[in-house]
Amino acid sequence: MTTLGKDLIGLEALAPEQIRLILDTAEPFKEVSERPIKKVPALRGKTIVNLFFEASTRTRISFEFAEKRLSADTVNVAATGSSVSKGETLVDTAKNLEAMRIDMVVIRHGASGAAQFLAQRIVSNVINAGDGKHEHPTQALLDLLTIRDKLGRIEGAKVCLVGDILHSRVARSNLWGLTKLGAKVAVCGPRTLLPRGIEELGVTVFRRIEEAIAWADVLNILRLQLERMEAGFIPSLREYYRVFGVTAERLERAPRELLIMHPGPMNRGVEIDSRVADGPHSVILDQVTNGVAVRMAVLYLLAGGKPELADAAKGGGGSPD
């Protein structure tokens, strides 16, 4: 029987059937969020710590809703601005959490490998909510679920990740998830923002956004951070929009209808035109909705929930206390 193991650190280490298991388990959980009383008892009595060393609104809230809708007890720790070096904080944090006998930790950290570091040191389940430039698995899972919802399949879909691939954990997780499920993956962005060796991972590289649009079924447009201009990776945000921006004019010339995705938060007028973000092909808010369901599925599975009982689990609790 397929299981996830103790932790969810990244999609690189997962087998295709494990990824499908999460997506399939997310399906019945979607409905919970549509109810008047959005709560099921699946994780009642479980203690979950949301440990965020980096600022996050969307991901943290999404996890918190997922946890609360499964009836877990949650604590949020925002550990930003600590004067202690990150490494020391992490070791000490791990030991302290362990001492408090918690069940699960959702961690976001600025250093690549931080989630794995924690997972190797505590017996609790660890879920990676983004570690440095490494992986952000639940974001990629909700992207996969959204593509599957909209296109009816992932295998064979042509997905292009657009923008700052070099610094993006979302891009890496998407790349693993998509290729494992049989999608065709491309990237498009300025060469300064593409990592070395990306072609060796079976990825097509498009120099121009027009070529990417002509090829793709799905564009997943990544956020371009202002710091990248300051660090000299691109001349200006203005020029970036001119050369790589996904605009309504460029999409009009597409040979087929494209699905427009964005992990958020968006920089309107930088990587994406508002008319595209708000347009008929945008599934950006569907991604957000799916995020809660996917995270419920991950929490449920890591807690030892049986996938075949997910339906029953959600149905069981009519009277949340």
Place this chain on the structure above:
Amino acid sequence: MRPLLLRGGRVIDPGRGTDQVADVLIQDGKIAAVGTALGTPDGAEVREVRGRVVAPGLVDVHVHLREPGNEDEETVATGARAAAAGGFTTVCAMPNTDPVTDNQAAVGFIVRQSVRAGFARVYPIGAVSVGQRGEQLAEMGEMVGAGAVAVSDDGRPVASAHLMRTALEYARTFDIPVADHCEEPTLAAGGAMHEGLVATRLGLKGIPAAAEEIMVARDILLAELTGGHVHLCHLSTRGAVELVRRAKERQLRVTAEVTPHHLALTDHACEGYDTHAKMNPPLREAADVAALRAALQDGTIDCIASDHAPHAYDEKEAAFDDAPFGIVGLETAFGVVHTELVKGGVLSLPELLRRMSTEPARVFGLPGGTLAAETPGDVCVLDVDGAWTVDPARFHSKSRNTPFAGRSVTGRAVLTVVAGKIVHEAEPG
């Protein structure tokens, strides 16, 4: 001191090309004789070393001993003890201490500490610039007077081409090498490992090979300009090897070293965010390892040096980006390279010993590296047949940060002799 007779070993003296079963007699701190059936002087201590290899003590021109400033990680005494355990009779200590070893008093302190410890000989390397700040030349003449054998800003590499030029020119007066850690700072900034596919997968910022090669090329050009002797520390890329090969063809005063870990490991060792595989220069690709091995074969690279870099255990117990660079190497160097290069068919044992004793001594102008009569009585006796497993808990070094823990290797020092005195003897088994 009693004379010491090492009887019946396989005596290899790479400098003189000898490899024979013989006795070695050390008297009054010096090599007295090498020959068959030497008589036993009155009161001599006799060691039967049949089946063992007797060679000039190993020489390591690149170690960090952390004293003064970080005595919790290593001291001159513990570092020199670890050296002896590794078969090294001479090591050169880099100046990135706290305070920096950039004046004659600081150099003298290290010499005194090493004499007091009485294990391997420790020769200080002085800083190129005051405080290793890369601005003003340190007082090289006075440091040489106090015992420094080279200068280097290793740890904070010389960014300014002008400073490197003046250092190479000024060092000619004292005929010492300027040892450079080749790293172009703007390309390497923020990097944690080799820039390549593994770094891409791990989401870590890479240090491109070009960061090293640019500075290797610069230093070669400056050696040509000045006539000074530049020693290139821990080469790690195939491009750097090619630059040095061409410089040597043109008879420039360029020498180079390579570490055991760059000869044995690739960037794949960083997978799983193993901070014990984090060092600078970083572990590179298989093609680089092959080029470094070929460069040792053809003499493009002169010697092997450990870049022994102790760190406290909790410093490495961190996220990869936050952990410091560097690993300890004195106690694993011979075992690792003997296994990889000799057992691996890259070098003969005499060739390996040349690259670990004769050549480093020649490059830095140090006594030792030979078994010629009247030279220092610095000898190591090696077991080159027995396999052993690297167990950091048994290190004499204060630090344990090694990527080789648990690795089975063949070859170790069983007896180390400095100036006729036994400074290390391996426990049986």
